[in-house]
Amino acid sequence: MADDNTDVLDQYLEGTVNENIAQEIKDVIIASLPDGALNYRITEFTTAPSSSILQLALDRNLIEAIVLPIIKKYTYPGAVPILPLFSVSTTPPILNDLKRLKLLIPCENVSVPKQQLLLPNAPRAYRHGTHRGIDFYVNWGTPVRAVADGVITRAEHDYKEMSADFRLDVLGDAKILGRTPSDVFEHLLLGQAVYIDHGFDLVPGYRVVTIYAHMS
Known part of the structure; x- marks a missing residue:
């Protein structure tokens, strides 16, 4: 996993979770993501007589499938009982x-x-x-x-x-x-x-x- 790309997760956390626990939740997300989930992938490659254009993008579907349930869990804990009575x-x-x-x-x-x-x-x-x-x-x-x-x-x-x-x-x-x-x-x-x-x-x-x- 490319550590330099972990700042991508901030856009999901900012304004959604309390800033006091944002880093802790981010650590949980990073640990839960599969290897390579934050790597940019080639989505399109075109060539011209004097240049080549390479378009890269993240797999947002893969990322959000992990990120959004975790954020929901910690933002609305009452909806997910942890060790109930x-x-x-x-x-x-x-x-x-x-x-x-x-x-x-x-x-x-x-x-x-x-x-x-x-x-x-x-x-x-x-x-x-x-x-x-x-x-x-x-x-x-x-x-x-x-x-x-x-x-x-x-x-x-x-x-x-x-x-x-x-x-x-x-x-x-x-x-x-x-x-x-x-x-x-x-x-x-x-x-x-x-x-x-x-x-x-x-x-x-x-x-x-x-x-x-x-x-x-």
Whole structure:
């Protein structure tokens, strides 16, 4: 793939996605395009007595078949459920119904961040996936509380940070697969974490589990 031609993608992103995550989405698109997708192709070749004319163009159909679904996914995340709640139903809950939920903020006096990169569904190109939670930046040792009543079903007391080389190997596997394997995500990338089962009361008909990850 010709790296110099990646600026062609900017015309699809400009004014369509939030500029704070535009580069991340662009990285996802580049990783998803087949080799040579951004190379110019010969569309016409004509000759004259004193000159030759060569016309080049990109394969827009090929590019847009990859680009547009990715942009739609990150621009309208509500239309594409990412890791929906465990459900006894066959469909995810209606988003408007979730607005009635009253949950505690995990860290007192810390508001929900506004940066899109810290919110759900933000692209995570380095592991070929999407962000599945909300990142709260607080000081080391800050107390973390459950967002609602529930039962702790798992606590990673003995988690040990993986080596840099092993991490690169894991992320390399994710690149080959084109996604983040669930076992890698849950057992390695979440770090020291606690899982709480809130049962079926928070969202009737759906089992809700919250995960508190990357804790000190």
